[in-house]
Amino acid sequence: MSNIPSIELPSQLIPADGRFGSGPSKVRTESLLELGVTGANFMGTSHRQPGVKSVVGAMRNGIKELFSLPDGYEVMLGVGGASSFWASAAFGLIEKKSQHLDFGVFSGKFAKVVQGAPHLDEPEIIKGGMGTHPLPVPNPEVDLYALTHNETTTGVMMPIERPDAAGIVAVDATSAAGGMAVDPNQFDVYYFSPQKVFGADGGLWIALISPAGAERIEKLGDSDRWVPQFLSLKAALNNSRKDQTTNTPALSTIFLVRSQVDSMLEMGGLDWAVARCAKSSEIVYSWAEASDYAYPFVSNPAERSTNVATINFNEGVSADTVSAVLRENGILDTGGYRALGENQLRLAMFPNVEPSDLETLTKAIDYIVERL
Numbered sequence: 001m002s003n004i005p006s007i008e009l010p011s012q013l014i015p016a017d018g019r020f021g022s023g024p025s026k027v028r029t030e031s032l033l034e035l036g037v038t039g040a041n042f043m044g045t046s047h048r049q050p051g052v053k054s055v056v057g058a059m060r061n062g063i064k065e066l067f068s069l070p071d072g073y074e075v076m077l078g079v080g081g082a083s084s085f086w087a088s089a090a091f092g093l094i095e096k097k098s099q100h101l102d103f104g105v106f107s108g109k110f111a112k113v114v115q116g117a118p119h120l121d122e123p124e125i126i127k128g129g130m131g132t133h134p135l136p137v138p139n140p141e142v143d144l145y146a147l148t149h150n151e152t153t154t155g156v157m158m159p160i161e162r163p164d165a166a167g168i169v170a171v172d173a174t175s176a177a178g179g180m181a182v183d184p185n186q187f188d189v190y191y192f193s194p195q196k197v198f199g200a201d202g203g204l205w206i207a208l209i210s211p212a213g214a215e216r217i218e219k220l221g222d223s224d225r226w227v228p229q230f231l232s233l234k235a236a237l238n239n240s241r242k243d244q245t246t247n248t249p250a251l252s253t254i255f256l257v258r259s260q261v262d263s264m265l266e267m268g269g270l271d272w273a274v275a276r277c278a279k280s281s282e283i284v285y286s287w288a289e290a291s292d293y294a295y296p297f298v299s300n301p302a303e304r305s306t307n308v309a310t311i312n313f314n315e316g317v318s319a320d321t322v323s324a325v326l327r328e329n330g331i332l333d334t335g336g337y338r339a340l341g342e343n344q345l346r347l348a349m350f351p352n353v354e355p356s357d358l359e360t361l362t363k364a365i366d367y368i369v370e371r372l
């Protein structure tokens, strides 16, 4: 960006940590140090041997505990992130027809993957306005309902509730899981990438699977439908049960997730994380509501994400300029999601982000806007 106004923030308006990106998001220094100190026994060793498999096992058990998964639910993992999971789901989770709630860039992307799949029926796509969400509509032809717990691009969250219908429920929980409450009885598949709420690194997907979800994976895996082995959910399920992945994973990502999950359990588990995100979001939204130049993009308070805040500015104040000035001061990744085209900042309020840092950030933004 050219012509960034030169505004230097006073030191008391600089957050202790300047990472506010919604993914990749702030990684705990403690996790990075742990990797540095103990990682030599782990990094650069075989993912088929006990050294790595025990960490994958600890990660899977920790996640099971974090989400209080009922008996019979499993934790799966695979290489490639949520985007890769969509491709796998088109092969190994949707039998014939899916229903998608499309209310942002990520929920729309999954629908597009399915639209192109020649072996599936045309998906039913229920579009919502940007800044709100639609609800699933029971349809006897649908065998998979695709929900998104938190639309990271718009900052809209929705409750996860099973529609009154047959068909499994698959939830993209990439920026929700670990920061929002969820009842496992309301989903069959709850999948996420770990570089958002879990403050780890990308390249991996993790999925919580109900018995009905596993049954669907096994049924389609045993059918004669062609699937590239790399994308096979049946292969991923079998490997996960042995604390492995189908192909080589990023070991550092697994290490960082395990470290993050341990720390969340130590702090008080999902209840602690949810309360912390709620506190942070209260700070950010009440600041925006009281502001004479900023306001929450999502008008219904119940739909405002507690994990990712989208804050619009009045016409006279450029969010891009504010974000650029923040960057000059070492405060990073506060810009809105490009494709949305809003005059907006987007701030991660994940559990790793200190609520006090968000409070300082709101004051820094006020300071900058007063001087523009």
Ligand SMILES: *Cc1c(COP(=O)(O)O)cnc(C)c1O
Pocket: 023, 080, 081, 082, 083, 084, 106, 107, 148, 150, 151, 152, 153, 172, 173, 174, 175, 193, 196, 202, 203
């Ligand atoms: C970030 C994100 C994705 C994509 O994750 P990748 O790891 O980049 O594939 C998908 N869905 C949601 C809701 C996201 O926030």
